[in-house]
Amino acid sequence: MSTTERPRILVVGGGYVGLYAAKRIMKKMRYGEATVTVVDPRSYMTYQPFLPEVAAGSISPRHVVVPLRRVLPKAEVLTGRVTSIDQDRKVAVVTPLVGEAYELPFDYLVIALGAVSRTFPIPGLAEQGIGMKGVEEGIGLRNHVLEQLDKAESTTDENVRRKALTFVFVGGGFAGAETIGEVEDMARDAAKYYTTIKREDMRFILVDAADKILPEVGPKLGTWGKEHLESRGIEIYLNTSMDSCVDGHVVLKNGLEVDSDTIVWTAGVKPNPALARYGLPLGPRGHVDTAPTLQVQGTDYIWAAGDNAQVPDVASRKAGVENAWCPPNAQHALRQAKVLGDNVVSGMRGFPQKEYEHSNKGAVAGLGLHKGVAMIVMGKMKIKLKGRLAWYMHRGYHGMAMPTWNRKIRVFADWTLGMFLKREVVALGALETPREEFYEAAKPAPAPAAAAAPAQKAKAS
Known part of the structure; x- marks a missing residue:
C-alpha cells in the first residue's frame, strides 16, 4: 500500500458496483487528482449471472471472473476486509488476509459490499447446503453433481444410490430456476456415459415459499417456465419451504421427505452484514439508506x-408507484455504478449531484441449453419470448454485459466451441483438497513391527 498526499477515494467492495465505479472515477478524474483504493477479500470480480452456466460446464470458471488489478491498473487494490469505519476521523480499519489490521484514511467513501445468501436457522442447512453466490460454489456444485453420478454407478446399496441421485434446490427466483435448469441439462447429458444410470433414475426437486417461480419475468412467462421445467421431469413444490435437512434427510413443510446428498440454497439474498459495523443509516432490511443521488442519507462524502x-x-x-426501490440486479448495478462514479468526481470538485433514474428494460433467464424466457420492455410495450429465441436473448444480453472485451471474447469462444464439441463431464472434486494425495505420500510411515521389537527388547535389558 502506498502513502499519498492526494485525496483518497476508498471503494469498499470489488464486485460489480465497486469495479465499475472505480473504473468510471479513474476515467473521469484528472491525472493526480485523487488516489482510488479498492478493498475486497477477493482480487477479482465475479459476474454472478453466469454462475449457473459455470455449474453446467458451458463456460470456463476463469472466464466469469475479472482480475481487479488488471482492469484497474492505476488504482490501489488491497486484498482484505474493511472491518470498521470512523466517520468523524474519516478512517477505515482494513484487515488484510495475512498480518495485522491497520487504519486507512480516506476523503471520499463508496460502499459496494453487495449481498450474501439469505439463510434461515434450518437444522442441517449450514452443514449440507450449497450456495450460488461465488464462482467457487459454481465449480463445487458441478464437481459435486458429477461425483454423485460416479457414486451411484459404483455402489450396490440402493439407498446410497437413491440419495446420490436426488437433487434438491430451494428458491425459485432467477438463481434457483436457472441453476436447476442448467444442472439438469448437464446431468441428462452426463448420464449417457454411465451404464446403470438413466435420467429417469434421477430426481430433481425445486422448492419455493412463493406461489410462482421466476417472478422477475411476469406471471405468464413464470407459468411457462414452471411447465417447461416440469415437462423435463423436475418436481416443483410452491407455497412450501424446507423445515430441516439434517444429514441430507430433507423435510418439506408440505410433508414430503426425501434423502439427498445435494441441497442447493438460492432462496434470496440480504445485504452484507458487515454494514452494521460502519455506523451508516440503514433501511428496515439492512440496506444502506441512500438519496436518489446515491449519496448516503445525511452525508456529502459517502455513496452506496x-x-x-x-x-x-x-x-x-x-x-405513480409509491415507495418503489430499485431491485438488486445487474441491470441496475451497472447503471448505478456509472452515475455513482460521476457523482463522486462531481462531489470532489464541488459540482451538483445527478439523480439516478432508470426504467426497467426487462429480464432474461436461461433454463438450460436452447431454453429460456425473456421479457423485453420497449416504452409501454412488453415483448415476451420463450424457448430458443429467449435463450439467444439471454446469452446476447449477458455476454455483452460481461465486463471487459477480454472476458466477452472468452465467454463467446466457450459458447462457440460448445456448438461443435460435446460437453465435458469430468468431475475434479480433488481440486478442493489438492494436497491430500501428496500428504498421504509424504507423511511418515509407521515403524514395522519387526523393526520395533529389537528396540523394545534392548530397552527391557
Whole structure:
C-alpha cells in the first residue's frame, strides 16, 4: 500500500458496483487528482449471472471472473476486509488476509459490499447446503453433481444410490430456476456415459415459499417456465419451504421427505452484514439508506449502490408507484455504478449531484441449453419470448454485459466451441483438497513391527 498526499477515494467492495465505479472515477478524474483504493477479500470480480452456466460446464470458471488489478491498473487494490469505519476521523480499519489490521484514511467513501445468501436457522442447512453466490460454489456444485453420478454407478446399496441421485434446490427466483435448469441439462447429458444410470433414475426437486417461480419475468412467462421445467421431469413444490435437512434427510413443510446428498440454497439474498459495523443509516432490511443521488442519507462524502443499497426508484415513483426501490440486479448495478462514479468526481470538485433514474428494460433467464424466457420492455410495450429465441436473448444480453472485451471474447469462444464439441463431464472434486494425495505420500510411515521389537527388547535389558 502506498502513502499519498492526494485525496483518497476508498471503494469498499470489488464486485460489480465497486469495479465499475472505480473504473468510471479513474476515467473521469484528472491525472493526480485523487488516489482510488479498492478493498475486497477477493482480487477479482465475479459476474454472478453466469454462475449457473459455470455449474453446467458451458463456460470456463476463469472466464466469469475479472482480475481487479488488471482492469484497474492505476488504482490501489488491497486484498482484505474493511472491518470498521470512523466517520468523524474519516478512517477505515482494513484487515488484510495475512498480518495485522491497520487504519486507512480516506476523503471520499463508496460502499459496494453487495449481498450474501439469505439463510434461515434450518437444522442441517449450514452443514449440507450449497450456495450460488461465488464462482467457487459454481465449480463445487458441478464437481459435486458429477461425483454423485460416479457414486451411484459404483455402489450396490440402493439407498446410497437413491440419495446420490436426488437433487434438491430451494428458491425459485432467477438463481434457483436457472441453476436447476442448467444442472439438469448437464446431468441428462452426463448420464449417457454411465451404464446403470438413466435420467429417469434421477430426481430433481425445486422448492419455493412463493406461489410462482421466476417472478422477475411476469406471471405468464413464470407459468411457462414452471411447465417447461416440469415437462423435463423436475418436481416443483410452491407455497412450501424446507423445515430441516439434517444429514441430507430433507423435510418439506408440505410433508414430503426425501434423502439427498445435494441441497442447493438460492432462496434470496440480504445485504452484507458487515454494514452494521460502519455506523451508516440503514433501511428496515439492512440496506444502506441512500438519496436518489446515491449519496448516503445525511452525508456529502459517502455513496452506496447495488445490492447493499436502498436506492429510490425514481422512474417508478414518477409513474405513480409509491415507495418503489430499485431491485438488486445487474441491470441496475451497472447503471448505478456509472452515475455513482460521476457523482463522486462531481462531489470532489464541488459540482451538483445527478439523480439516478432508470426504467426497467426487462429480464432474461436461461433454463438450460436452447431454453429460456425473456421479457423485453420497449416504452409501454412488453415483448415476451420463450424457448430458443429467449435463450439467444439471454446469452446476447449477458455476454455483452460481461465486463471487459477480454472476458466477452472468452465467454463467446466457450459458447462457440460448445456448438461443435460435446460437453465435458469430468468431475475434479480433488481440486478442493489438492494436497491430500501428496500428504498421504509424504507423511511418515509407521515403524514395522519387526523393526520395533529389537528396540523394545534392548530397552527391557
